[in-house]
Amino acid sequence: MSHRYLTETTWRETREAAPDAIALLPIGSQEQHAAHLPLGTDTLLAEAVTERALAHLAGRAADGERVPHVVRLPTLPYGHSPHHLFAAALTLSAHTLGLVLDEILDSLAATGHRRVLVVNGHGGNDEIMRLAVKRFALRAEVTAAACSYWSLGEAAADAEHAALVPGHAGWYETSLMLAAHPGLVRTPVPAREPVDPPPLFDRPPYPGLTTERHGEWERVGGSTDDASGAQAERGAALLDARARALAGAVLAFDRATGTETGDGTG
Template sequence: MTLLSELTRTAVAERAPDAVAVVPVGACEQHGPHLPLGTDLMVAEHVAVATAARLAGEIDVVVAPSVAVGYSPHHVPIGATLTAGVGTLLAQLRDTCAGLAAAGFRRIFLLNGHGGNAELVVVAAREAGQALRVRVGAGSYWVMAWTELVAAGAQDRGRLPGHAGAFETSLALALRPDLVVDPPHRPGTAFARNPAGYFGRYHVEEPDAMAAGDGFSDDPSAGTADDGRRYLVAVVTAVAAGLRKFARA
């Protein structure tokens, strides 16, 4: 059993000191006209649970309840978006870490699935680790798995990670094809990304960029379920390696 919400308090007390608690962090925001609002959270939760299963018998990973609403003000003008403010999200992440520490967990990892949260989960981990005197890590799954995703061809069809483009559409088709509705076609998008991470060497905020693109970054119709399954294998492999290192350091 890997879900914190399914454990008794006795089981938590027994397992927490030697386990890694993983907190999936997502968003509830528009993902173009074709993907569900919870795409980021859906992927983060899947990766967390699949990674826990991959590490079973080696490292005890307990998946905590998710933080479902992230920092998404750049999507609000398009519609169908919930967002937390910077302070609100940081407070929720800190409080979640505090509760896990109080329950006995000494190692906590914030597994992020949404670009808008990328810097904030790191800040939250730093603050929580110092305040709680426990080991707290944070990472966005596509950054943790960048090399593996590039090797799996994730930059060949669309931006990595992009937003609601070929990459995320592939993931959604692999996980919940029933929730994907007629991905639109947008050819000719440039795909290159800096392998150093999501924002590359610096970040420039373009307030209207997402709305100008109808809420998606590149060609969603280029996504396939087969691609998505391959990407998920790459992500789980990389995240498992990251958590293995985190747990043993």
């Protein structure tokens, strides 16, 4: 097989696999996702994409393709979500999340891991995660990478929905959740009332300009766009595309490190 779960391995198995394996760490959040999605949406979607990516890798290994060994770490379910405390969230400060990631990554290095990939499911974690990976590679002899699952490859297959990716509790996340965890989506999904002026965090006044306005999330009701048109069928296609993109990223990361690891037999 192409992967193992860290929680299911012994310390000897972990030590044996560590030097050649890619340690894969999903991270998410617990935060409001409007009235129709659960607080754990970001964590659940990071896990769904990760699991499907690992299944793709296992399938390629079964077909005889050389794939790297992947050690799947437990998901970190808490992130940086102070902007959602107006409703409900369990949040770590940016400083604390950075320290948590630092210590997890340092533990991996101490255990013998030399290649690490962090897969993120929450926008508020993105910058913190990328900085943590950069710091890690400065202080340890490792190769590390990071991504948010929606940022890999083509996020949407049509121009109509491209601007809604990833959004928050909108069409994109709701479609993914209808595919991955339909029982957790409260239906019917209510239509989002238009807001004026539109939120600056989602539509900045100038390309490339990060803009935040106090009280914005509460003013718009906790979502970035109308989720009432979300579809499970469309979500399944998007989820598969995200998983295939992540599997491709794992393979590319493996090739870029210049190692000859894994033979598809696990």
